[in-house]
Amino acid sequence: MAIRVYNTLTRCKQEFVPREPGVVAMYVCGPTVYNHIHIGNARTFLTFDVIRRYLTFRGFDVRFVQNITDVDDKIIARANEEGRQPAEVAAEYTLAFQSAMDALGVLRPTVQPKATETIDDMIEMTGRLIERGHAYVVDGDVYFSVRSFPEYGKLSGRNIDDLESGARVDVDERKRDPLDFALWKSAKPGEPHWTSPWGEGRPGWHLECSVMSERELGLTFDIHGGASDLIFPHHENEIAQSEAATGEPFVRYWLHGGLLQVNQEKMSKSLGNFLLLRDVLERYSAPVVRLLMLQTHYRSPLDFSTERLDEAVRAYERLVTPVRNFNWAKRNRAVVELPEATASVIEALEAAPAAAREAFVEAMDDDFNTAGALAAIFDLVRVVNGFLESHGIGGNARYAARLEVASDTIAELLGVLGVAVLSQESDSQYPSxxxxxxxxxxxxxxxxxxxxxxxxxxxxxxxxxxxxxxxxxxxxxxxxxxxxxxxxxxxxxxxxxxxxx
RNA sequence: GGCGACGUCGCCAAGUGGCAAGGCAGAGGCCUGCAAAGCCUUUAUCCCCGGUUCGAAUCCGGGCGUCGCCUCCA
Structure with missing residues (x-):
């Protein structure tokens, strides 16, 4: 069975075939570290964590790269507001980001490059783009010329003329075309800066992803991920830079996650309607937050609310109850002997884990359908609950081995989704x-x-x-x-x- | 204005041509001293109107509605 993924570039589901058999090279745009991440950001990182975990589960060796944007206008603005150095702000929120990801159960990337540690490569790529006639210098700034790249717009399905007719004003007379974007920005006094052939300055945002992904993965790599609000212009610009600079196709599969909403409206830092991940995690456990998000397909919008979190708490309890009940029954001898199970009931119990696993894989193979995969686990939960209800673990624990397989399967499949089965036994945690x-x-x-x-x-x-x-x-x-x-x-x-x- | 998604039970949500998953909430029953947990039963002509097809939630056309992108955004 093949894995099929929805590719934004081709606008259809395609069989997933990595460039090198058994190995997946994957890049996901990381955060700009000027603040704590909100749960909308978290959803995207969670999505690609699950995709990574699933590909690993399916036997691929996944090299997962995620950058950290630690030099940027917003970081500088934040630092100025607080009277601190930009590097200090970036360092603080880099650590905050990493610990929030750990708390959510998101696996650390294989490599996590920082923009400020990749400046030389960025200068090199900018130089190459100028040589090839895809970029030009104006007063110490370097701009990419979108008209020099005929395929500009192929990811987002737009063309330059449409974009310009609807575009809101961008009257920078120095640019040859309003859509041209900065590869290198000259530094104003007091801003972080590096020496380049075009003067003191710093890299543009779009450039770093092109540079870091190529450096860590080489072109053409397999999967590039991010939220759908990055399709234009960020990912479009990445393609333009990388393909114009190298002549090679940049990425095989573009995967984009749907946006998280609050009251039917996108959650974003600019709208101010955001909830910080760390605040949510103070109130709800990581598995509950993950479960809530995984109940919706990753490409669909997801409306977030505490009501839905409370529902997810109940759903999570339902998922882990059979595992807990089995462990409890195993450790504590039943005082009441329950009726013996019939051959057909035992057979059903034996068949259930494999059936659940098959349904789980089938759902996940189809563009990472986590909602369908969860349904497969819930079906197994019902079988185990029903068996424990009617027969327990049996006299002399004679059903224990079969129940253990089922219980382990529940925990294993949840584990593929990164949903941990937390012990809710309260041993030695009682308050005074x-x-x-x-x-x-x-x-x-x-x-x-x-x-x-x-x-x-x-x-x-x-x-x-x-x-x-x-x-x-x-x-x-x-x-x-x-x-x-x-x-x-x-x-x-x-x-x-x-x-x- | 341009481009693109989406509209499935009270709420959330899979399914994208062949008997409509799953979760939450509700109702009835079983179990319990009462509970909790669990089990069983139960709740859908898939936004509207046309069309294609033996057959459409699923494909096509037209409405209506919601959202996103076009400016930094995960």
Whole structure:
């Protein structure tokens, strides 16, 4: 079975064939580090993290490059506002970006080049473009001439004349064409600058992706990713620069993610309607945030809200419940023997993991259809839940091996999506408030939180056997107020923590 | 104004020519002392109008609506 991807350049799904069998060279535009990233940025990085993970799962050796734009107008503006050096601002938000990505469970790139560490190559490419007649110098600035590249517009499906007729004013008389863009900008006093043949200055934004991707991956590389708002002009300009400079095709497959919206409107820093990733992660776990985003295809717009995050919390609990329930049943002998499973039920349990895996791969092979892939996992979840409900792990744990395969498959497939199965067992994480509770309900006088909870559960068990529901519910309600849920299972009471009240 | 997406159950969302996945919410039932979790059952003539086809949510044409890009943006 082949993987098919939607290529923005050809506007259709195509079979994915890397230039070198078994190896994928992939580049994703990284952030400009002038602020914390918002969840719209995070969605894009998450999308390509999942694509990378899936390609790896399918046996490819993925070389994943993502740049960091650490010199830029916005960084300079921010530094001026705060009376700091631009490099200081960039360094701070580079670290913030990396730790936010770690927290979201996004794998680190194979290589993460910085613009400021690639200046020589940028000067070199700019020089080459001038030599070849694709760029010109004006007062220390260097501009790319879009009219010199006949294929300009092929990615975004536009032509230069259409663009100009609708374009809003750009009256830089020094440019030969309004659409020409800067490869090199001369430095104003106080701005970061490097020495070039055209004077002191710094590189233009579009140039760095062309340079860093070629340097790390060579042309023609396989996948270039980014959000759809980068198609024009950023990616169009990258193509123009790289292909004009080298004569080689730049990229085989262009993949673009849909934008995240709030109240039907694009989330962006310029609109000011953004939520910072790190703020969301304070309130919701990384797997929940990932799950929410993966429930929508990566190319579709995604409306973001806390209501939807709360729904994702429930969906996540549903996904991990069979794994938790199986582990619990394995560790705790059931006091009630459940009916034996029939041969056909056992057969269904045995068949389910492979069926789920097949459906998962089929969905993901089709342009990374994560929503379909999740449906395959949910189907497996239902089979495992149903089996555990009716038969448990069986006397002498005779169904345990088959259940383990199913449980492991759930965790493995979620893992391919980077959705971790977090332990919600609350061992040794009880707050000190449980001590007071244990004193009141169980006469516990010690200071060990675990022992206190054990005493509470024991007292509740006694109360229940005496049909003293008030006392039993007092224990349950008391723990609930602290965020812990008691569930009575055939193997006894289980306590787990819920991150929502 | 130009270019491009999209419109599927109360909400979210797969499916792109052959019996309409999945999640959340709701209803009924089972289980429970009551819960929680879980299981079972249940909820869609796929925005509208034409056309192509044996057959259309899916293809084509026309409406209406929403969004994005055309300026920095993930």
């Amino acid at each position: 408030e449980v001590l007071g509770l244990a004193r009141d309900f169980a006469g516990y006088e010690g200071s060990d939180a675990n022992a206190a909870v054990d005493a509470l559960l024991a007292a509740r068990a006694v109360a229940r056997s005496e049909r003293n529901w008030a006392a039993a519910d007092g224990v349950r309600d008391g723990l609930a107020a602290l965020g812990f849920v008691i569930e009575d299972t055939p193997s006894g009471a289980r306590v787990s923590y819920r991150d929502r009240g």
